[in-house]
Amino acid sequence: xxxxxxxxxxxxxxxxxxxxxxxxxxxxxxxxxxxxxxxxxxxxxxxxxxxxxxxxxxxxxxxxxxxxxxxxxxxxxxxxxxxx
Numbered sequence: 001x002x003x004x005x006x007x008x009x010x011x012x013x014x015x016x017x018x019x020x021x022x023x024x025x026x027x028x029x030x031x032x033x034x035x036x037x038x039x040x041x042x043x044x045x046x047x048x049x050x051x052x053x054x055x056x057x058x059x060x061x062x063x064x065x066x067x068x069x070x071x072x073x074x075x076x077x078x079x080x081x082x083x084x
Contacts, residue, residue, distance in 0.1 A: 004067045004069065020066055024049065033048075069084060070083060
């Protein structure tokens with residue numbers, strides 16, 4: 001949602017989310033829908049995906065392709081890292 005922090009319409013964001021889901025499916029990754037909720041409630045939550053067993057370089061490639069400023073990534077140690 002909202003690539004490069006540029007606010008898009010709900011329809012535009014949903015189209016981009018569908019494209020990402022389709023690409024993840026084509027690449028063979030299992031993924032689960034999520035929702036990023038703001039702590040202070042000053043913006044609307046954004047749809048997201050939890051993607052299982054995706055290598056970090058592939059996750060970063062998709063991050064860049066879809067214009068996301070950051071992703072959360074975990075390895076087998078389950079310690080989350082914020083990647084900008």
